[in-house]
Amino acid sequence: MSWIKRNLYFVILSVVGLALMGMAGWFAYSKWNANNQILGNLNDDYSHLHDLNNQNPHPGAGQIDNIKTAREQREQLLAMAKNTRAYFAPIAPIPNETKITDRDFSVALSQTIAQLQRYATNASVILPPNYSFSFEAQKAKLSFAAGSLVPLSIQLGEVSNICSILYEAKVNSLDNLRRERVSNDDSSGPQTDYLTEKSVTNDLAVLTPFELTFRCFSAELSAVLLGFAASPHGFVVKTINVDPAPAPPPSEAAPVVTTTYMIQPAATQNNPAMEAAMAQQRMMNRYGLGRGEGGGAGGGIGYRGLGSTPVAPAYAPPAPGAPGAGPGSKGGLQTVLDEKQLKVTINLILFKLLPEKPIAAK
DSSP: HHHHHHTTTHHHHHHEEEEHHHHHHHHHHHHHHHHHHHHHHHHHHHHHHHHHHHSOOOOOOOOHHHHHHHHHHHHHHHHHHHGGGBBOOOOOOOOOOOOOOHHHHHHHHHHHHHHHHHHHHHHHBOOOOOOOOOOHHHOOOOSTTTTTHHHHHHHHHHHHHHHHHHHHHTTSEEEEEEEEOOGGGGGGGGGGGGESOOOEEEEEEEEEEEEEEEEHHHHHHHHHHHHHHHTTTTTTEEEEEEEEOOOOOTTTTSOOOOOOEEETTTTTOHHHHHHHHHHHHHHHHHHTTTSTOOOOTTTTOOOOOOOOOOHHHHHHHHEEEEEETSOSOOOEEEEEEEEEEEEEEEEEEEEEOOOOOOOOOO
């Protein structure tokens, strides 16, 4: 104890020195761990660089910069995607208002149904009696389920656009149009107005299903498909089913129409002399010209008395079974194409692009 008192300063300095040495050791140990961590990260970066250099295609070296090329191609793809949006233009809802009330939609629905029925009449398209275009559940309502006005107005605009394409194609009749349920009111409507499928949403668009059933001929069917293909609103035909149209009931006013194409009989086809003789004979029979009494080279209508002898025609059609007779024994024009009416069911998908999101450059 006396030694500590005599060497108090030495003891204090020794303790301080030991404390400083401990702190230095702890600092060196912590930095050594940090150095090992940095070294591990550096080795990982070298390994990643080695993997990149061994990839195909190579990132590039010297004048070749594949990374820059990849970025330029990415910008080109983004510009192409932006230009493609013009072919998926949104369909305006009905009514096209920012805030829709029950009264606004009720009035717009009545006007749209009446307009579609009038357009169908003008285009000679037959509709079911008092057809509501899949809005039977909402047609007589003045108030609608909460939260349903916006989706209903969107669907009303889409249905109107689909019907316009069918009218422009001049289909014979529209049997039915089905859509998905978007309102609680749809649960009380006819089951034939709705589909079991629902809209599907992905990262780019909303895919909304529709089903159309109509009657037409092949020319009108091609016009319908062309109308959907040329539409700027992103209609895609998913499936199509074509069957012969069933015979209409006797009470139905509109008869089934057939398209018939005719050609001349084989007896006169490609025979100018025979055709000229037949034309001459038809002209003489029409105006009473001939070699009988009162007829002369100067023309005029010859007198044909009661006892006058009939003049033989310049050309007589060959008898059935005789050489040169036509292929059929009934005579008349030959039927080349006799097309029956078709019943067509199309499952349609409407692509509605989501709002474009800004993409940060990498």
